Amino acid sequence: MHTHYDHTYTHNHSNNHTSNNKKGLTIALIITSTIMLLEFFGGLITNSLALLSDSGHMLSDAASLALSLVAMWIATKPVRSSKTYGFHRFEILAALFNGVTLFIIAGFIISEAYARFWEPPTVASGSMMIIATIGLLANIMSAWVLMRKGDVKDNINVRSAYLHIIGDALGSVGAIIAGFIMLVFGWYVADPIISVIVAILILKSAWGIIKHAIHILMEGTPLTIDYDKVIKTLIGIEGVKNVHDLHIWTITSNLHSLTCHILIEDLKNEQEILNEAILVLEEKFNIKHVTIQVEKSDTIHSKLEV
Template identity: 40%
Template sequence: MLVEFIGGYLTNSLALLSDAGHMLSDSVALGIALAAVYIGEKSSNTRKSFGYQRFEILAAAVNGLALIAISLYIFVEAIIRFQHPQAIHVEGMLIVACMGLFINIIVALMMFKGSDTEHDLNMRSAFLHVLSDLLGSVGAIVAALCLWFFDWAWADPLTSILVSILVLRGGIQITLKSSHVLMEGTPDQFSPEQIQQEIQSHTEVLEVHDLHIWSLNSKRYILSCHIVVSDQMQMSEVQDLLHILEHQMQDLGIEHVTIQTETRSSIILVTGCASLGPHGGSVDKRASKLSLGLQQAYAVSENTANRLSPLIIRSADRYEVDPRLISAIIRQESNFNSNARSPTGAVGLGQIIPSYWANICGTDLYNESTNINCTAHILSSYYQQGGSWKKAIAYYNVGPTGYESSFWTRWKV
């Protein structure tokens, strides 16, 4: 690089000067690429759960933009040389260009053999920098020979323009690809339609939506989606299906897979709780069933499930509400956190607003028994008011007034 810069200055060759400037930027680019490899290997932490692997893509984007800037600068300088030709020391230009070509060939071969330039976007951008340097040296040699044998003064700027076009093309490609990854676009090798068909090929999957496929870096791919399954599937069956789908996606090259299951019904059935009504046995017997169902379906701790299940059963019996519905409401509203409080002032397991219900339910709505009893009372009242459990659920979420005034909410119900 230093030899080409001095040689270009002494010989007045734009081809050598542009190649020297290009090599200077390449040295910086290679430094960034090496730093990206080192930083990308750092382990993840709570602030950066995926680690620093995407730094590789940031480095590639910087290198791509640098290539574009360099090529445009060379192009402008070449146009000026066309308008104002300058004398060039051909022999010195040829010697320095040959030296540059030799060094660039060695570096290019070392990078080609020692790194994954086909799949690693960061190393590919660095390799393109070196390759464009090599082409610049070739161009300088060709220009020197044309000047030596034919005295073509325009050969030097013309060669610079041709090299700048090649550099510009590579820079644009790298920048577009790295931008696509940073924008979390779908990788070219994956078809969302085909992936969706693969998932829906399983008879248990009724629907697939919110499907997203993106890249963390040049080699690691991520997928997330929601699938709708039958209400009648047991938790163990759902888990088996998820394991099959995860392995299927990993076989396609998608390393990190997150699939969320849903049902068509507004009421989420608690696994293993088919008969929890008054005719299903004693309160203790039904509470034991419900406790197991809460642990399996909602991942509630054993202590919490054992403590809340009898309260839910008794409140359900009192107000003639399905205990599974009360459980689903508690899961939706507080995820079984009796100390939960929303910004709007709703409190407890069922997220009840005291100003609306304290006179009927009692003032201590953080009390688990009081809150569950109030939740069942509200659901029962809304059922009598709306005439169906689906309306009762909608009323619980948005209120009777909110439901009646919203066409969208009514349509969803």
């Protein structure tokens, strides 16, 4: 049995990512909170559901950004004897919560839009477009900061916050389009219709985050790793006869773990095969947290349950 860690690389690489993610989230939080207040009071003044719904979405964004920052702080807490993997999973829980809040907000928007659809109120469309444009520019700036500073591709926590901001940007675009239609044609029903379209787009993004977070919490194989290819690669090592009890899961974003049993030929050197297996798993699959039990024909263990 052997457990392999690349302490220096993992520590430095992780610290750099975490620092950049924190900077990106902090800047995005400041921008989002400022524009949220602008859109909220602007929505009240112009009587625009599109602006009010977008400000409500931005409130959720501000909360999600703050939660993401808290999750990163908690994830850095040291390992305890009662929590041997530390608190990394809190980032996944934060992402799941963010996805659920997106669903709730989209539901409120659709509900309010339905009520307004039959009797659409008059909206100050010109002022609404100006405020929505400011909101859109702020969302673009926040998204740009997160893309430059944060890891929106592989870190599900940062990605969930990023998708909140993209949802905001869609809301602002929707408000601008609705404002233009109302200004030119006087069709005030455009306000609730556009709001519903934006809500549906938000739901699509939210479902992706929720599904991914649940997959991780259920110890699913990382989406970027081919389970069968891992088996073929290990069996391809000279002297390996069989690979079984293989488990691959994600502890948190960019931190995968693997355990397995490898049956080797009796005359082969265990350490040589073990070292080659550790190396190939890191080089081909970027799995650094590896535990492998090397077995020979006389190894006896009870039947494995999973």
